[in-house]
Amino acid sequence: MPVTLGTAGHIDHGKTALIRALTGVDTDRLPEEKRRGISIALGYAALELPSGRRLSVVDVPGHERFVRTMVAGATGIDLYLMVVAADDGVMPQTREHAAVLDALGVSAGVVAVTKADAADPARAAGEAAALLPGAEIVPVSARAGSGLDDLRAALDRAAGRVRARSDAEGSLRLHVDRAFTVHGAGTVVTGTLWSGTAARGDEVTVLPSGRRARVRSVQVHDAAVERAEAGQRVALNLAGLGRDEVARGDVVVAGPDAPSPTYRVLARLALREAPAAVTVHHGTREAPARMAVRPDGTVQLRLREPIVAAAGDRVVVRSIAPPDTLGGGVIVDPHPGAGAEAPAAAPAAAPERPALPPLTAAAEAAEAALRAAGVTPPPDADLGASRDDLAALRAHGRAVRVGPAMHFHAGVLDDVRARLVALLEAEGTLTLARFRDEMGFSRKYAQALLEHFDGEKLTLRRGEERVLRRRR
Secondary structure (H helix, E strand, O other): OOEEEEEEOOOOOOHHHHHHHHHOOOOOOOHHHHHHOOOOOOEEEEEEOOOOOEEEEEEOOOOHHHHHHHHHHHOOOOEEEEEEEOOOOOOHHHHHHHHHHHHOOOOOEEEEEEOOOOOOOHHHHHHHHHHOOOOEEEEOEOOOOEOHHHHHHHHHHHHOOOOOHHHOOOOOEEEOOEEEEEOOOEEEEEEEEEEOEEEOOOEEEEEOOOEEEEEEEEEEOOEEEOEEEOOOEEEEEEEOOOHHHOOOOOEEEOOOOOOOEEEEEEEEEEEOOOOOEEEEEEOOEEEEEEEEEOOOOOEEEEEEEEEEOOOOOEEEEEEOOOOEEEEEEEEEEOOOOHHHHOOOEOOOOOOOOOOOOOOOHHHHHHHHHHHHHOOOOOEHHHOOOOHHHHHHHHHOOOEEEOOOOEEEEHHHHHHHHHHHHHHHHHHOOEEHHHHHHHHOOOHHHHHHHHHHHHHOOOEEEEOOEEEEOOOO
């Protein structure tokens, strides 16, 4: 029975080290991750358990700036491994990751109290038990190798309580979390197969674009297979599709009953706050949305970007500013008809906010240019977008003004912020020249970014150096 395991937990609590100790695989594959000593992207491995069961492992980042990446990885998991360090205990991202798991309905899992050789695990175990009641708790040390067999056995017991996705009905649906090119083979996409099977020769469609492709080959954990089943981590080599025609957040589907893109869904949600404007996470895609409660208690979500959803899918809802996980729930109707137009009220927890401005074609093109430019974006005057277009991108959380005439893509700025925090935590202080050389851009960008982070109250200038205002 294919089961996917996802890690969760605060940064520096040892998720990646623990997976390496359990599987022999270092899931930090990017050079930047190795330089920084922090996970930035999703990582993958296979874990053999005592019963012979084989788990697909998704290792997620723990830094607060990469919660969006964590959610994208967690949406396809059946079982969690929450990692809590014995010397720290439950921390902010422990709690937010637990909230994400709860929103996704992932209730089966195990808590590993890491660094048990460096501190008494009792306090951390007690805090974890209060946060995740019912989860088996196992003290471990990846460095010393202690507790690993007990952890494998606990995971085996937890996996035995999980309902297999392969039991679910439905045709092929794979939410893409990576897309890349293999020399001599072409475009490859990876993800957890939510339903159906994937086999060589299948004709598939990539949504929401509607582009068609053929499955040239199928792999599960780097091994070629004729057919992959729901619940497995799968790589599909797609013929007839260019690398720039598919990206994370897209969905590969097949069959007449495949779901179709939608800009509006009805859901039953449990939220601790209910602002009118939120970000909705579904599969590996996120989309800004307007939220309104209907008389029957369901919530209507009007999405700025389409999702490919089916009834029963889970969604996670996060606030836009400040970004935080509010909760989540279940989609009850992915294509509401006229009944969805019944009078709806704004959520009572917060006053109605003005509607987000629409994104024009020029705004979308500017966002694409900013994303492609990375850490060296062009000046605003070269983006071909008006001030209103740039204001709309800021309102949607896709771009951030850095300096009087420069914008960064929001995701790129998140990555820069995380690298800056990691550098300051490692070295204590930082000069402009050191930041410039480390990032590999000019003084113009270094100065604009450091002044921006000063304004965010992330950093504090002391003479020619910066320090963190507080540990994050």
